[in-house]
Amino acid sequence: MHHVGMTVTDLAAAVAFFEALGMELEGKAHMEGAFVDGVIGLDGSVSEIAMMKTPDDRYRIEFSQFQAPQSIDGGSHAPINALGLRHVAFTVDDLDDTLARLEPHGAEVVRNVETYENLLRTCYVRGPEGILVELCEYLT
Numbered sequence: 001m002h003h004v005g006m007t008v009t010d011l012a013a014a015v016a017f018f019e020a021l022g023m024e025l026e027g028k029a030h031m032e033g034a035f036v037d038g039v040i041g042l043d044g045s046v047s048e049i050a051m052m053k054t055p056d057d058r059y060r061i062e063f064s065q066f067q068a069p070q071s072i073d074g075g076s077h078a079p080i081n082a083l084g085l086r087h088v089a090f091t092v093d094d095l096d097d098t099l100a101r102l103e104p105h106g107a108e109v110v111r112n113v114e115t116y117e118n119l120l121r122t123c124y125v126r127g128p129e130g131i132l133v134e135l136c137e138y139l140t
Helices: 011-021 034-040 095-105
Strands: 004-007 024-032 046-053 060-068 087-091 114-116 120-126 132-138
Touching: 011 024, 011 046, 011 060, 011 095, 095 120, 095 132
Parallel strands: 004 060, 087 132
Antiparallel strands: 024 046, 046 060, 114 120, 120 132
16 A cells, blocks of 8 residues: 545644644645646646655555645545545554644544453544544553
């Protein structure tokens, strides 16, 4: 896998949230022109992108903020059982610390932090624009 892409309306908020989660900004770029239109299938597209990577340099998320054409809501607050890409999961060293770092960025626990068989503490949080993020702290 190369990366996962997500479209947002507030690129700065998405970057700040995922930096607080521990990801690193790899770079930003302005995107427009025939090449981009040909790849994504939208004529006249103009966007700003930010590529973020995990500290181990293995995984990436590309955030796109479109100036044209205007973004449409693809169900940003849909529940987990809605069809399509619904969440991204991260392993964290300290779930409570991670939640505390994400709270100033608007993170809200979907319901509870749960423990599975004394092996795993986990929860879902909603980040910017309703992005669902699963946080997993292994206890062993």
